[in-house]
Amino acid sequence: MVFDVFDRRPRRWLGGALALAVGAGLTVLGTAAPAQAADINNAKNSGFETGLANWTCTGGNGATTSTPVRTGAAALKGTPAGSDIARCSQTVAVKPNSSYTLSAHVQGSFVYLGASGTGTTDVSTWSPGGTGWSQLSTSFRTGASTTSVTVYTHGWYGQSAYYVDDVSVFGPDGGGGGEEPPVVPPVPTGLAAGTPTATTVPLNWTASAGATQYHVYRNGTKVQTATTTSATVTGLTPDTSYQFTVSAANAAGESAASAPPVTVRTRIEDTNPTVPRHAVTGYWQNFNNGATVQKLRDVSPNYDIIAVAFADATTTPGELTFNLSPALGYANVAEFKSDIAAKRAAGKSVIISVGGEIGNVTINSDASATAFANSAYALMQEYGFNGVDVDLEHGINSTYLTKALRQLSAKAGPRMVLTMAPQTLDMQSTGTEYFKLALAVKDILTVVNTQYYNSGAMLGCDGKVYSQGTVDFLTALSCIQLQGGLDPSQIGIGVPASPRGAGGGYVSPSTVTAALDCLARGTNCGTFRPAQTYPGIRGAMTWSINWDAHAGNAWSNVVGPHVRGLP
Structure with a gap:
């Protein structure tokens, strides 16, 4: 399967598509149709960066979460309760008589991904669970008069919460506009330091909407890049004061650095043995x-x-x-x-x-x-x-x-x-x-x-x-x-x-x-x-x-x- 990669496509989807293309340890269910140059991700708010916009969840059992996330600052968390399986869905505009690849990254036990109302054969796939993120993927073809389909994900009865990120409905433009192109994320806030050692300083900050990575600066020089909202800066000198800032970035660019800088002094190197027995x-x-x-x-x-x-x-x-x-x-x-x-x-x-x-x-x-x-x-x-x-x-x-x-x-x-x-x-x-x-x-x-x-x-x-x-x-x-x-x-x-x-x-x-x-x-x-x-x-x-x-x-x-x- 070969995809044409265009700069105008949202970066969140491209990472998942390229991973699917090379089969980097992922299980792909179904056969996807060849992608055309005009193919786009027709799903909106596919990374849940704007909350549950464009999504509907049953029983009020869906919400966004800042951890765990695969990319960006948010992901979907569905929590089955009683007879409700926390089904979250979105109606996606599609083109008749066209082939689409549906995929998402999931985490948790018994997570389902599917499409209904295709006009042909509705499809679904599921994951029995495991540690970390895994990708679910399937494909469908729309009927002669189908202009929209419902894509959905859900958990299962009696199971714990599941997580979903980076949903894509990849195929011809259905006229719904697809995923909005990314914009430069805002400056991260809440930068704080944990307890330093003689040579390390742990940092954490608040997620920045739309960010796919963060750059950590020490005394004005970039020293580390992170995909989550925390990092530990290493290789520091004992008993030395440092200033740290962090910026947010995505395909559209990088934000300004956080202000004011957080000042941290590393601990004095511990040359002292433990107190003697007596x-x-x-x-x-x-x-x-x-x-x-x-x-x-x-x-x-x-x-x-x-x-x-x-x-x-x-x-x-x-x-x-x-x-x-x-x-x-x-x-x-x-x-x-x-x-x-x-x-x-x-x-x-x-x-x-x-x-x-x-x-x-x-x-x-x-x-x-x-x-x-x-x-x-x-x-x-x-x-x-x-x-x-x-x-x-x-x-x-x-x-x-x-x-x-x-x-x-x-x-x-x-x-x-x-x-x-x-x-x-x-x-x-x-x-x-x-x-x-x-x-x-x-x-x-x-x-x-x-x-x-x-x-x-x-x-x-x-x-x-x-x-x-x-x-x-x-x-x-x-x-x-x-x-x-x-x-x-x-x-x-x-x-x-x-x-x-x-x-x-x-x-x-x-x-x-x-x-x-x-x-x-x-x-x-x-x-x-x-x-x-x-x-x-x-x-x-x-x-x-x-x-x-x-x-x-x-x-x-x-x-x-x-x-x-x-x-």
């Missing part, structure tokens, strides 16, 4: 309160997780920013970022802490949860933080903070480090907001380092009261979390690094190591002994790295090696 967390002070002032590069290598304290709240509820203190001696922010990158390259996690004794961020609505996630992720991208620490000491709303942390995790990816530092009272039972938060985000939670200080005597998991500053206090209160549903790997013992680090509750480093041995090995316990051992216990935390340095790193020099030696 880890030491320390808070690095972004202020000078009399403790040793140190740059990040000077932090002891005994710390595995370094929490930069603290982020600052803005006037927008939930939103964070960070202001590097000039008291630290950094020449500029770039030097600080370089120190973060160096620590991460050395296998350490550097995270941004939110809250503290005087800091507070309010997250009590969907809007504030989104503001938190967006701003925290922006800080992670800008500075190279690979996680966040929640140290809110003025009350939290677990419902909305859970939403915020999950949104952040979706942006940052599965290797985001998430830590918490609740006060002792916050983890006394599973009914507290902090405990509810920890359980709600357990699947993305790295460690809860409860502050076992500034509290006085508290209840342990056995219902007995234990004095602050003892091995029993540390183990019996950790037991509450272990029995309450957190994994041992999510439990850390938080203590002051020196007597000056807190108002009360300082314990010697040897008390911390004894408590870890009791939980992990069942040795060096006090009067309280856990019912079982927890060799997966994560480790310990201290406030702060700077107070530890002020005391000659006496805390980390003892606790760090001991944590690494846990089973």
